[in-house]
Amino acid sequence: MCMEKGGKIEVEELAAAAATTAAEEKLELSVDDVMDRYMGSIPPLIYTIFLVTLVSESPRWLLVRGKNKEALDVLRKLAKGKKLPGNIELVIPSSSTAITCEEGDKNKSLWTTKWAAKRMVTIMTCAFGVGFVYYGMQLNAENLNFNFYVTVIINALMDVPTVLIGGVLLGYTNRRLLLLMSTISAGVMCLLCIIFSTTSKDKAKVGGDGSKSTSSWPQLTVEAISFMFASIAFNVSYVYCVELFPTNVRNFAVSLLQQSLMLGVLLSPLLVVVGRLSPFILFAVFGALSTMLVTVSTWLPETRNAPLYESLKQQEEEEKLRRFSPTSPPIVV
Numbered sequence: 001m002c003m004e005k006g007g008k009i010e011v012e013e014l015a016a017a018a019a020t021t022a023a024e025e026k027l028e029l030s031v032d033d034v035m036d037r038y039m040g041s042i043p044p045l046i047y048t049i050f051l052v053t054l055v056s057e058s059p060r061w062l063l064v065r066g067k068n069k070e071a072l073d074v075l076r077k078l079a080k081g082k083k084l085p086g087n088i089e090l091v092i093p094s095s096s097t098a099i100t101c102e103e104g105d106k107n108k109s110l111w112t113t114k115w116a117a118k119r120m121v122t123i124m125t126c127a128f129g130v131g132f133v134y135y136g137m138q139l140n141a142e143n144l145n146f147n148f149y150v151t152v153i154i155n156a157l158m159d160v161p162t163v164l165i166g167g168v169l170l171g172y173t174n175r176r177l178l179l180l181m182s183t184i185s186a187g188v189m190c191l192l193c194i195i196f197s198t199t200s201k202d203k204a205k206v207g208g209d210g211s212k213s214t215s216s217w218p219q220l221t222v223e224a225i226s227f228m229f230a231s232i233a234f235n236v237s238y239v240y241c242v243e244l245f246p247t248n249v250r251n252f253a254v255s256l257l258q259q260s261l262m263l264g265v266l267l268s269p270l271l272v273v274v275g276r277l278s279p280f281i282l283f284a285v286f287g288a289l290s291t292m293l294v295t296v297s298t299w300l301p302e303t304r305n306a307p308l309y310e311s312l313k314q315q316e317e318e319e320k321l322r323r324f325s326p327t328s329p330p331i332v333v
């Protein structure tokens with residue numbers, strides 16, 4: 001009995017010691033993980049604090065809100081030592097027809113105004129499709145029949161011509177047309193990736209370890225072009241959203257656009273996982289989603305060379321006048 005009891009006590013002590021050791025190791029790991037996370041967060045925090053000291057409020061927004069003194073202070077700050085005239089007076093753009101928030105938009109918001117809510121839902125739908133394809137193509141680099149690192153580098157390099165081409169096209173092309181054509185082009189290229197994925201799979205070479213290896217330059221080229229078009233649509237969607245809404249709700253509208261893009265980002269990894277099993281399904285969904293969702297942009301008005309309004313009521317009245325006035329250029333709706 002004594003030996004059994006002594007053996008039982010010894011086993012319990014060993015179990016307790018093992019549990020203590022495991023808890024200490026887990027605590028050390030958790031502390032290391034926390035330190036790594038905090039150390040990774042410190043540089044962005046310092047950058048943000050430094051950046052906040054350099055950023056000032058928009059004088060135009062302050063002026064629309066009736067804060068003329070604050071707007072003038074910001075302009076003096078931006079003058080960088082240059083003395084502004086003492087009798088300077090700030091006037092709201094289009095002051096002859098402008099209706100400020102205090103006068104006309106007290107009870108109006110983005111969601112309570114029918115035309116603005118319709119535009120917001122439409123551009124958010126477009127943004128969801130653009131974000132889904134744009135980030136999904138980047139995450140899908142591991143599923144292509146090519147070296148992963150080379151694929152990532154080429155996708156990153158494609159952003160350079162994207163900025164140049166997109167900037168030039170924005171100066172000469174209608175926003176709605178550019179958004180529509182870039183997303184449709186990205187969708188068509190995604191569908192072409194299906195063909196090259198099937199061809200590359202059939203021509204796969206068996207290595208010495210029994211694994212298949214392929215290097216499909218045609219597939220990588222088509223994928224990179226598709227990513228470039230998706231990147232152009234990504235950039236154009238921001239510009240388009242800014243021009244669709246007046247100053248008093250513009251920041252809110254852009255934030256909703258960003259949320260829609262991020263929603264596409266959250267869902268795209270799920271499709272990338274499916275792409276490991278079937279590239280056909282992945283590229284088919286990318287192509288179809290990119291084409292179908294963004295076709296709703298045809299419901300949006302064209303904003304190229306259109307004025308930027310200050311309030312919802314002003315924009316509604318001005319667009320009605322421009323639409324029905326025989327002397328004004330027609331608004332493309």
